[in-house]
Amino acid sequence: MDEHVLLIAGAALVIMIAASVFARRTGVAAPLLLVGLGIGASYLPGAPAIELDPELILAGVLPPLLYSSAVNLPVIDFRRNFRLISWLSVVMVIVSALVIGAVVHWLFPEISFPLAVALGAVVSPTDAVAATAIGRRVGLPPRVMTVLEGESLVNDASALVVLRTAVAGIAAASSFSLGRTVLEFGWAVLGALVIGGLVGWGTVVLRQRLDDPVLNTTISFAVPFIAYFPAEELDASGVLAVVVAGLVTGGLGSRRFSARDRQTQATTWTTFNFILESGVFLAMGYQLPDFVDAAQGETTPGQMAGLVLTVVGLLVVLRFAGLAGPALRDREETQEEVRTRLDQFEEKLDSLTPADDREDARITAARRRLARGRADIDFEEREPITKRGFLTIGWAGMRGVVTVAAAQTIPAGTSHRSTVVLAAFLVALITLVLFGLTLPALIRRLRFSPESAKDRHDAFRSLLQQVGESAVDTLGPLESQTIDGEPIDPKLVTKLKDRILPRVLAGVQEAPRLRPAALEQTMILQKRYLDAMREALAAERSIGAYSSHTYARVESILDDMEKRLEV
Structure with missing residues (x-):
């Protein structure tokens, strides 16, 4: 193996550790530091050119990162926030991609509509790494953290499906098809749910029978790829299949894995996750000169600035506009309606007399569902997402790894490809800096009340x-x-x-x-x-x-x- 590769890898690990320590002491989010250090390192004399295959990021790095986050996300929290998470990560991603595509094509006619939609697709998914790192440090409410994490898990799949359709439109030199996008997205979701669920359940059963920490940890490393590649081969969403497999594993693992297996897996995945996330943010900054050089022959600095500012402005406006509906919805009236229905359901259960054990089991299961419904209402009253919470969610719109990697999957030879790739990188960089540096002050100013x-x-x-x-x-x-x-x-x-x-x-x-x-x-x-x-x-x-x-x-x-x- 080339010794220069080992030297670069060793230096990168040192930088990651130093950035993490510095971030804890200064309060600056580690991803921001890593991107900045990567940019600085790229301009050092004699810095070698490193080309990262975007498919390596999407197929080799993204699945384990998503799986690690999904395993640790409580299923009950995901379920309770599913409506808002799906709204932000599915509906708003598709709307953002189409709106940005239409506006960019209108303002910059040289960029075709399918290519403009591809740009909208790659900049639409948020990256919660920096936001959650800041939120944990300054005391963001757990429910807001869950929404941010859940959104970042699912929106990658939505964005990549739209990107796939847009790239197909580019290759066919045809117009963008909304109908085709809807059909492909439907199959991508359905296929991912089935494949991810089967992989998650099957590997949990296998690991439960093995009951060996080494073998279980080894299998856990394979799970993201076992879910990802079959789904991609069937034109389903590989990243969503990984998320589903992670949620199933996390939900079943608390009952089926031993304490030793859970602890070993948690420690191993935390370390692995730290290295992957830090390495990708570092590489993201290191690639800046290559993006700039590639785009110089296609666009002027003024045009690039106009394109980037237009996209960033649209992202901010669309995100807050999309959150306006959920924020203004009368949740108290909805909760009262649900509570009334639950009371009526309880009265009906009380009037039933089981004739045999089978009916008694059904009534017991129904009472459990009733208790879960009441617990959900109590949760809404105990931990509501207030307008301050929605404001924080809106301002936590950082873009990151997926944006840069997905943009580079646009086929080589596409007219103005380099312009779109550089624009996507700059959008991700600006949102990381803009929101990452101001989010802590915003959270402190909003003065959330943590649980005592x-x-x-x-x-x-x-x-x-x-x-x-x-x-x-x-x-x-x-x-x-x-x-x-x-x-x-x-x-x-x-x-x-x-x-x-x-x-x-x-x-x-x-x-x-x-x-x-x-x-x-x-x-x-x-x-x-x-x-x-x-x-x-x-x-x-x-x-x-x-x-x-x-x-x-x-x-x-x-x-x-x-x-x-x-x-």
């Missing part, structure tokens, strides 16, 4: 107590339990009831000092109660009466207990 530490602790203790009581109800009295058909020693039962079991149910693990036979029985019983608590936690999570942070904290306690029992 006491409220978070009370919710944690309440959920932990609830799953503990549910475990006891499920397993029955301790005196009635047996191990291998043999009853438990009465003295051990007394000790378990008075000292050890209360600590387990309270989330505190105590290493019992008992004789070997009693120690083995104690460990078995603790594991039995721990499994019951996990089942209770999964049931409570499906309802969603608590925040995802509370569920994650209780799950962390149970994971710690499980790892200690395995020692």
Whole structure:
């Protein structure tokens, strides 16, 4: 292997680490620093020319990045914000691509309409990396963070489908077809849902049976590509299939993976994600001179400035216009209507008398759906997206990696291709700098009210107590339990009831000092109660009466207990 490649890779890792440390100390988002350092490095004397194949980014880097984010995004949060996320990531992406395409073609007739739509498609998806990094540091509400993360997961798929159709129009030298775009988008979504769901479910089942951290982590690295490439081969959306596979894995993994597997995977993917994200932002800045040189023969600086400012202005206007409807909608009236329907549904359930076990199971499932509906309403009242939240979402419109990589997939030889590629890069750079530098001040000025530490602790203790009581109800009295058909020693039962079991149910693990036979029985019983608590936690999570942070904290306690029992 060329030693220069190793030297560049090593230098890049040093820059990534230094930028991350500097960002934590200064408050500047790391992506901004990395892009700036990449631009600076590209102008150093003797800096080598590095050509990155855009397909390498789209097919090799984007899938694992999306999968890592999707696995860590709570499914319940995604479901509760699905309407707003789908509006921003699907409807607004398509509208933005078409509007920008029409305006750019009108103002710059030399850029064909299909090529202008391609430009609109590549600049329409937002990149939440910088926004969420800033939001976590300055205390952005968790629900706003979920919307930003969910939007950035799905909008890449929407943009790439529109781009694919626009590129087909360029190649055929024909006009852009809205009907074809709708049909292709429909198949892209449907195919991705099926393929991603099957891949996610199948790999979870396989990893559950293996129960080996090394093999499970290795399989997890393959999952994004197992979902991406078959979907692309079938003309579905590979990136959306990856997102679906990640959401399915994250949702099922909390019940089917061991604590050790989850911890190993989380640590490995966090490291891998850091390297990929940092490396792409660094490369994004490093490529600037090449983009400028390629576009010099096609356009003047004045024309380029006009094109870029037009696109940036349209993006800002369209984003806030798209958020105006959801922000002004009367949510209180809608919630009251839903609550009334739930009350009527409950009255109907109360009037039913099950004739057999099958009907009783149906009624029980219906009551669970009722509880989930009430929890959703309580969530809307507890964590509403206020006008301040919508303002923050609107101002968090940074573009990034996907914009630059997708623009370079426009076929070589296309008239004014270099102009569009440079414009897409400059749009991404301007939005990163403009929104990235001003977003922290905006969030501080809006003065969001974070949940108090006491409220978070009370919710944690309440959920932990609830799953503990549910475990006891499920397993029955301790005196009635047996191990291998043999009853438990009465003295051990007394000790378990008075000292050890209360600590387990309270989330505190105590290493019992008992004789070997009693120690083995104690460990078995603790594991039995721990499994019951996990089942209770999964049931409570499906309802969603608590925040995802509370569920994650209780799950962390149970994971710690499980790892200690395995020692």
